[in-house]
Amino acid sequence: MFGVPEGLSTIFIMSLMLAVRIFTLKSNPLFKTLPSYLRYVLLTGYFLFSLIIIQSFGSVSYADDATPTPELNGADTAWMMVSTALVMLMTMPGLALFYGGLVKKSSALNTMLMSVGAYALISVTWFIFGYSLAFGNDVGGIIGQFVSPFFYNIVETNSLTGTIPTSVFAAFQMTFAAITVALISGSVIERMKFSSWMLFALIWSTVVYLPIAHWVWGGGWLMKLGALDFAGGTVVHINAGLAGLALALLLGKRKDTRLMPHQLGISIIGAGLLWFGWFGFNAGSALTSGQLAGAAFINTNTATAMALLTWMALDFIKDHRATALGAISGAVAGLVAITPAAGFVNIGGALAIGVGASVLSFLAVSYLKPFFKYDDSLDVFGVHGISGIWGALATGIFACPWINSAGRGLIFGNPSQVGIQVLAILATGGYCFVMTLIIGKLIDVTIGLRVKPEDEIKGLDASLHEESAYGL
Amino acid sequence: MFKYIIAIIRPYKLDEIKEALMEAGFVKGMSVSEIRGFGRQRGHKERYRGSEYVVDFVEKIKLEIAVEDEHSDRVIEIIREAAKTGDVGDGKIFVLPMENAIRIRTAEEGKEAL
Numbered sequence: 001m002f003g004v005p006e007g008l009s010t011i012f013i014m015s016l017m018l019a020v021r022i023f024t025l026k027s028n029p030l031f032k033t034l035p036s037y038l039r040y041v042l043l044t045g046y047f048l049f050s051l052i053i054i055q056s057f058g059s060v061s062y063a064d065d066a067t068p069t070p071e072l073n074g075a076d077t078a079w080m081m082v083s084t085a086l087v088m089l090m091t092m093p094g095l096a097l098f099y100g101g102l103v104k105k106s107s108a109l110n111t112m113l114m115s116v117g118a119y120a121l122i123s124v125t126w127f128i129f130g131y132s133l134a135f136g137n138d139v140g141g142i143i144g145q146f147v148s149p150f151f152y153n154i155v156e157t158n159s160l161t162g163t164i165p166t167s168v169f170a171a172f173q174m175t176f177a178a179i180t181v182a183l184i185s186g187s188v189i190e191r192m193k194f195s196s197w198m199l200f201a202l203i204w205s206t207v208v209y210l211p212i213a214h215w216v217w218g219g220g221w222l223m224k225l226g227a228l229d230f231a232g233g234t235v236v237h238i239n240a241g242l243a244g245l246a247l248a249l250l251l252g253k254r255k256d257t258r259l260m261p262h263q264l265g266i267s268i269i270g271a272g273l274l275w276f277g278w279f280g281f282n283a284g285s286a287l288t289s290g291q292l293a294g295a296a297f298i299n300t301n302t303a304t305a306m307a308l309l310t311w312m313a314l315d316f317i318k319d320h321r322a323t324a325l326g327a328i329s330g331a332v333a334g335l336v337a338i339t340p341a342a343g344f345v346n347i348g349g350a351l352a353i354g355v356g357a358s359v360l361s362f363l364a365v366s367y368l369k370p371f372f373k374y375d376d377s378l379d380v381f382g383v384h385g386i387s388g389i390w391g392a393l394a395t396g397i398f399a400c401p402w403i404n405s406a407g408r409g410l411i412f413g414n415p416s417q418v419g420i421q422v423l424a425i426l427a428t429g430g431y432c433f434v435m436t437l438i439i440g441k442l443i444d445v446t447i448g449l450r451v452k453p454e455d456e457i458k459g460l461d462a463s464l465h466e467e468s469a470y471g472l
Numbered sequence: 473m474f475k476y477i478i479a480i481i482r483p484y485k486l487d488e489i490k491e492a493l494m495e496a497g498f499v500k501g502m503s504v505s506e507i508r509g510f511g512r513q514r515g516h517k518e519r520y521r522g523s524e525y526v527v528d529f530v531e532k533i534k535l536e537i538a539v540e541d542e543h544s545d546r547v548i549e550i551i552r553e554a555a556k557t558g559d560v561g562d563g564k565i566f567v568l569p570m571e572n573a574i575r576i577r578t579a580e581e582g583k584e585a586l
Contacts, residue, residue, distance in 0.1 A: 259520045318522065325520050366522035379521065 015050070037363050040314065044359040048352050073163035079289035080168045086280025087175035091119045091182045094277050098270030098332070099186050100469075102325075102378050105262040106459020107190045108469035114185035114194070118201045122178035125205065127151045130177060131170045133206075134213040141221030144214050162287050172284060177213070180236045181205050186378035187244030191254050191456055194464050196449050200439060204243060208435045212239055212428050227424035228399055228407045228417065230296065231285035233340025233391040234428045241385020242429045245376060246436035251449055253375040255456055264324050271328035275304060278335045282342035295403050296342035299350040300335065306354030307334025314362045333361040333383050337391035341398060344407035349398030356394060357387040389425055396421035474570040474586070475544035479535040480509065480563040481555045486533050489554040496550055498543040500586055503536040513560040532563060538573055538586055 096112040103111045122130070128150055136144030148154055154166050161169035181201045188197070215222040216229045229235060261267060282300040286293035311330025312322040337357030338350055345353065364382035376382060396418040399407030408414040443449055450456075455463035462468055481489060486504065493499045508529035515528040539547050548565055556562055573585040 258525060259523060260518075260525065261520060315522075319519060321519075323519060329521060362522070370523075 037367050039317075040359050040363060044355060047355050071163065072160055072165065073288070076163045076288045076290075077165060077168055079293065080164050080172055080284060080287065083280035083284025084168065084172045084175055086277045087172065087179065087284065088119075088277075090274050090277030090281065091115055091175070091179045094270050094273035095179065095182050096270065097266045098274060098328075099189065099267075099378055101263040101265065101267030101270060102259065102261045103189055104256075104260060104459065105470060106468075107461055108262060109467055110194065110460035110464055111185070111189045113465065114189065114197055115182040117194075117198055118181040118185065119178045121198060121201050122181055122205055123174060125202065126174040126177055127170070130205070130210055131173065133210040134177075135170070135173065135218045138214070138219040141224060142214070143211050143220075144218050164287065169287070173213070173217075176232055176236060176281075177205060177209055180209055180232075180240050183236070183240035183380060183384055184244045184247065186380040187248040187376045188251055189377045190256075190460065191251055191377075191450055192247075193448060193451050194460075196443050196447055199447065200247070200443055203439050203443075204436065207439060208243065208432050209235075209239065212432065215427070216424065222424050222427065225420055225423070226417070227420050228344055228395045229340045229392065229424070230343040230395070230404075231282045231339045233336070233388050233395065234424050237336045237339060237384045237388030238392065238425060238428050239388075239432050241381045241383075241388055242433045243436040244380035245374065245385060246433050247440050247449075248374055248376045248381070250437065250440040250444060251375075253373075254377065255453070257375050257377075259378070261325060268324060268328055271331055275331060275335060278304070278339075282339060286343055292343050292404060295346075298347065299342045299345060300338055302347055303338035303341075303350040303354035303357070304331050304334035306351050307331060307337065307358040310334075310355050310358035311362060314358060318366070329361070329365075329379070329383060330358040333357040333387040336384050336387040337394065339388070340391045341395040344395055344399040344404050344409070346398075346400045346403055349394070349400060352398060353391060353394045356390050360390050361387050385429075389429070392421050392425050393418065473541045474573065474582075475539055475541055476568040476570040477535075477537045477539060477544065477547060477551070478566040478568070479537075479551050479555065480507070480532050480565075481535060481551075482557070482561065482563060483531055483533045485555050485557075486535070489535065489551055492550045492554040493537070493547065496546065498539055498547060499537055501537075505534045505536075507532050507534045511561070511564065530561065538570055540583065540586070 092115065096115040099115065100108050100112040129146060131151065131154075132146045132148045133144045136147055139145050151167075151170070153159075154170070159166040181204065184204070185192075185197065211220075213235050214220040216227055216235050217223065222234075227234070278300055279297055283293040283297040286296055308327050308330040311326045311333065315321065315323050315326040334354045334357045337353045341349060341353055361379075361383045364386040365379045368386075369376060369379070369382055374381075395407070395409065397410045399409030399412065399414075399417060401408040401412055407417070409417050440449060451460060451464065459468075479489075483506070490502070493502070508531055510528050510530055515526055515530050518525050518527050535551070537547065544567065548567065551565055572581055574581050575585040
């Protein structure tokens with residue numbers, strides 16, 4: 001496209017390596033005086049700046065994808081059913097194991113059951129009323145028209161969405177709604193009543209998730225404005241992150257706020273299953289099995305791997321050792337941040353997103369949380385909220401029109417996209433935060449949010465479920 | 473008379489100590505339990521997402537052996553040699569006087585019961 005000054009990219013890559021070396025020196029005379037978080041910010045800033053420069057000079061032109069055929073496509077349908085199953089895997093073994101391993105032994109089952117319960121609940125409500133409200137014909141940009149209670153007339157009429165059956169599209173979307181709710185549980189574990197959790201899941205998914213999914217994906221006002229969210233940066237992660245924060249604030253601190261994982265091994269398995277399932281989450285969001293799915297697939301893996309490496313490097317800079325929890329936290333932050341951008345950016349963008357995700361989430365959990373003293377048990381806000389916000393913003397910066405003609409970001413000459421992304425972040429985050437506070441408060445004054453102090457001390461497995469994860 | 477010897481040791485040293493004791497031939501039985509505790513050096517640090525926690529209680533093995541008085545010094549020496557690495561945290565040996573021992577199945581007492 002442009003005349004590519006090849007030397008320029010090389011110079012920037014070399015200077016980047018030099019910068020990383022300087023920043024990782026133990027006694028760095030240049031930056032010794034700066035607070036440590038400023039050093040991370042400076043290094044990331046420099047990295048992102050370099051990538052922007054390399055990207056804007058090194059772009060090549062790609063042919064547009066062929067226009068999709070309106071008929072049912074077997075390959076697309078097969079891929080979407082596989083993707084749906086992959087996203088299901090993210091919640092029930094993936095998230096359940098990831099969260100389950102991070103908590104104390106005495107609440108491991110309760111933590112897992114929160115994910116499992118949320119998955120089943122949304123699986124049912126989605127086909128009773130959820131799908132219609134999120135993806136039905138637009139009503140004033142706010143909500144979908146409720147015309148198909150019990151999914152009536154959608155399967156029966158062989159209705160299509162793009163090139164796949166609407167039933168498959170709806171099932172795929174159902175798995176998103178389910179994991180979003182399940183994600184929130186990480187903020188409130190070890191102290192929320194299980195009955196209140198299930199009631200919260202029902203009300204929250206209806207009052208918060210469905211409208212936001214409609215705004216961004218179902219033809220609502222943010223979609224009309226041109227907000228870009230490929231696979232759920234705003235709908236899933238900012239939404240879950242802010243809801244988690246609001247609920248954690250309402251519930252208050254646990255008696256023991258330490259994050260002491262009782263079995264990090266199963267958290268690593270869980271994180272691995274999340275990563276695996278995320279290929280369905282992101283590449284499936286192409287809704288076809290073509291070029292775009294391929295791009296989303298490699299972006300997902302690349303950004304995640306980069307984020308994992310970045311978090312390990314940050315651990316190393318701060319404490320001179322890498323940690324397993326740091327590595328998987330980085331992976332999840334990377335997965336979250338690439339989600340809105342997966343089908344819009346190229347590999348350069350994916351790398352930048354991966355780096356930014358870990359740096360910002362690392363700062364959030366290491367500095368922001370202790371500073372504001374909220375008890376977000378498993379850092380849902382710090383990881384999903386913050387990386388979700390970064391991903392949504394980065395989509396506005398790095399969206400490359402040759403990957404997906406629907407998105408053109410700041411560095412490809414469309415600064416207004418950043419503004420639209422900021423608006424989407426503020427609208428989603430703001431609505432979600434306020435509504436979650438209201439729903440949480442209502443539950444608190446009716447059936448109560450928090451378990452009895454003695455139940456908390458005993459652990460929720462024994463006190464709420466009369467079970468324990470580990471026998472003698 | 474008898475001595476009741478309690479040794480707190482590093483878990484991975486257990487087999488080595490057991491082998492050495494069996495080889496010497498004075499010891500006819502022993503009890504082992506997994507315990508946690510700390511000595512003068514206290515526990516160790518663990519770090520999760522940037523927060524540092526001190527784990528006071530370190531995993532150890534408690535070895536309990538009853539021996540005749542005349543063998544106790546030798547047994548203590550064997551344990552001490554096999555359990556030693558030279559680093560802090562090698563453990564401790566406590567020696568208690570023991571009044572009697574009774575085998576439940578046969579009601580034998582003292583030396584016969586060991």
